[in-house]
Amino acid sequence: MAHEADSQQPAGPFCQACGSANQPEARYCAQCGASLSGGQTPAAPVRTVAYVPNYLVHAILVTVLCCLPFGIVAIVFAAQVNGKLAAGDYNGAVESSRKARTWCWVSFGVGLAFAFAYAAYMLVVMGALAVISAA
Numbered sequence: 001m002a003h004e005a006d007s008q009q010p011a012g013p014f015c016q017a018c019g020s021a022n023q024p025e026a027r028y029c030a031q032c033g034a035s036l037s038g039g040q041t042p043a044a045p046v047r048t049v050a051y052v053p054n055y056l057v058h059a060i061l062v063t064v065l066c067c068l069p070f071g072i073v074a075i076v077f078a079a080q081v082n083g084k085l086a087a088g089d090y091n092g093a094v095e096s097s098r099k100a101r102t103w104c105w106v107s108f109g110v111g112l113a114f115a116f117a118y119a120a121y122m123l124v125v126m127g128a129l130a131v132i133s134a135a
Helices: 002-008 056-065 068-086 090-134
Strands: none
Touching (some): 056 068, 068 090
């Protein structure tokens, strides 16, 4: 008779909250629902994400100061970086960051080329005007 009582009792862990016995493979108490892992629930793994620069300030500056069309493209890609990080798309955020940086440099280069071309043009025009006025 004592043997029958032992076979009906589960041989698993006892709940620390209510004291009832549970099945060996149980993770939560069948009576009260408390965790059987010592009262602690296992922590979810925390994924640390490395910093991904968005280049938004750079994109705005080159848009205003250098080249409007290419700067707008840089702003579009820069604006995507934080949204993709928030959605958990790390690789997409890195790709958008890379494209934003590339378009910032393209915009800067085009603006710089136009500035040099304008300066050269003005030197030629001013030189021609100086020659004409001297004659």
